[in-house]
Amino acid sequence: MADLDTREWLLTNGLGSFASGTVSDVRTRTYHGWLFAAMNPPSGRNLLISHLEASLEVKNKFIALGTNLWGSSQIEPTGYELLRSFEINPVPKWIWGEDNWQLTRQLAMPYGLADEAKEASFSHRILIQYRYQGKDAATLKLRLLIGDRNFHHQQNGDQELQFSQLLGPQQVCLQAIYAGNFGIPWHLRWTKGNYQPNTVWYWNYGLSEETKRGLGDREDLFSPGYLTVPLQTGDTITLEARVGFADSQQAVLTSTAFAEAVAAEQERLSQIFRFEQQNSDSTKTITNLQSSIWQKLLRASDQFIVYRASIAGPTVIAGYHWFNDWGRDTLIALPGLALVPKRFDLAKGVLQTFGRYCRQGLIPNAFPDVDSEPFYNSIDAALWWIETLGLYLEATQDWQFLAEQFPVVQQIHKAFVGGTRYNIHVDATDELVGWDAPGVALTWMDVVLGGQPVTPRHGKPVEINALWYSALCWMSQWAERLSQLDLGEPVRLAKQAQRYTQQAQRVKASLQKFWNPQLGYLYDTIELDDRRNSQIRPNAVLALSLHHCGFDSQQGQQILDLATSSLLTPYGLRSLDPGDSEYIGIYEGNVQKRDRAYHQGTVWGWLIGPYIRAWQRFYPEAPIPFDWQPLLDHFLSSACINSISEIFDGDAPHLAKGAIAQAWSVAEVIRHFK
Secondary structure (H helix, E strand, O other), X not given: OOXXXXXXXXXXXXXXXXXXXXXXXXXXXXXXXXXEXXXXXXXXXXXXXXXXXXXXXXXXXXXXXXXXXXXXXXXEEEHHHHEEEEEOOOOOEEEEEEOOEEEEEEEEOOOOEEEEOOEXXXXXXXXXXEEEEEOOOEEEEEEEEEEEXXXXXXXXXXXXXXXXXXXXXXXXXXXXXXXOEEOOOEEEEEOOOEEEEEEEEEEEEEOHHHHHOOOOOXXXXXXXXXXXXXXXXXXXXXXXXXXXXXXXOOOOOOOOHHHHHHHHHHHHHHHHOHHHHHHHHHOOOOOHHHHHHHHHHHHHHHOOEEEEOOOOXXXXXXXXXXXXXXXXXXXXXXXXXXXXXXXXXXXXXXXXXXXXXXXXXXXXXXXOOOOOOOEOOOOOHHHHHHHHHHHXXXXXXXXXXXHHXXXXXXXXXXXXXXXXXXXXXXXXXXXXXXXXXOOOOOOOOOOEEOOEEOXXXXXXXXXXXXXXXXXXXXXXXXXXXXXXXXXXXXXXHHHHHHHHHHHXXXXXXXXXXXXXOOOOEEOOEEOOOOOEEOOOOOHHHHHHHOOOOOOOHHHHHHHHHHHHHHOEEOOEEEOOOOOOOOOOOOOOOOHHHHHHHOOOOOEEHHHHHHHHHHHHHHOOOOOOOOOOHHHHHHHHHOOEOOOOOOEEOOOOOOOEEOOOEEHHHHHHHHHHOO
């Protein structure tokens, strides 16, 4: 491992806290560190411990094991040159060594949510363990590098920023003080060694990935002191960094604490996914390799499931490192994250929460971090909620839950027909859904720069109306079902079912307005002045992939043929045809350049799911023209090891970009890999 390997790893705790870094141990992002604590789960994420800078003394030889980038190019020390191996399962594990010694380091982030007397209890901590093997005794020195800053920003050392430390038996309590304001208290404990206070600032760490993104790329870290640990061969030292002041009631940290934490997490995951182990044992068609990948996919999926304190319930982080939970992303990802793995209580809880916050027929696209109204800046979240509710009901036959949620369904229908925020309304002439509001973007192609959407899709977007048609079909089925099960007023529900059916038929007829016979494709939008946008985008494929589809077989096949030749890549679908004059093939540069490329050709991994579902519908006998291997190789060994990136360049070789781990990217692979 002589090269500087900047592939990344990720640990999470179910609350939004995370730890992340690179294989070679060099920090290349603002988001690299060992404890980003989500103080208002899953938000309020602050860096507390960056890392421990390790060095080893063996037979009077000093060996620096760290790897740091200073400024724009200087690497010092070069501990990665002594790195012999790296593993990710079940936890990140590094081994440094030479002929006469070997040092192993492992990191584990215990699950942070506990249910104590039916009240959520939060714990944010990271466990670190070192093990020494060698012919001679050694001394390990661990210098503590810390901060207290928002995870989006870098820390700059100045006279206003200080850190207090209170030393106790085998522990030190730490807290930042900035201009008289106290930061987050936390403490570090260890099983053996002598701690020496020795305050010093380390200036000008370089963050190369932030340089590429045109963002702040310098960081200063504070060191309050260092730990010196004498080691014989076979010795271990275990450390724990935990948010909060040291508590005399907490259990003593022992050398077995690390193994116990890893075992507890393995057991938690086993309990969640236990049916998969049973299925794998009994399904002979699944190879050992497939089963291993499947288990890794399920583990990856669990990293996105978090508890949100402001709603006292589960939600889904859209992606790491920098995203929060978004309504649209959550609902699109939920079938893969919860329905396929049969986490039905999770799916039900998320649907129930979003339904509870339905306002004026809209489902939140984001929840705030404090007690205030959510953000309702989406036209499609409400329609995705109905679509996902339908998939949940198909999987569970939970008709009592339908009866509870049907008033929300009716509220959405009424609001869309009568009109709601952003001038979202059903056009009485064709019963298609449209919207018109300046300066906003309400579909998934939602980038706005300088008050102007980059991909303005006001009017009648094709996938929105495909969702609208599918929603009406669901509503017709559900009203009929509820009338038969005596879960409402049978006569009224039967009449409603008939009205929904009739409206769905009219919408299906109007969907033909999107058909472009010259291209054999769907117009992306019907604009406010009735012009058609003929750009080749993946929204046409989305329109084919829903549970209820309003397009015939010949149209579906033509659409897929063109999408396959123009949009399909080994990692997903491009957001725009490369032949389009607005196409941007490389996602790079500062935030403005990247945002302009975001939906103008960039490949989105999650779109492979809709493509496969559409293909299976319209070409049921033909093999899917997609090779899983590049995407699986990416999952297993590229970018963030054992996760899937948010986006990829539109141009070959389709380098991974954006968030290193994206919920709907992982979820859509789970829906179709097996």
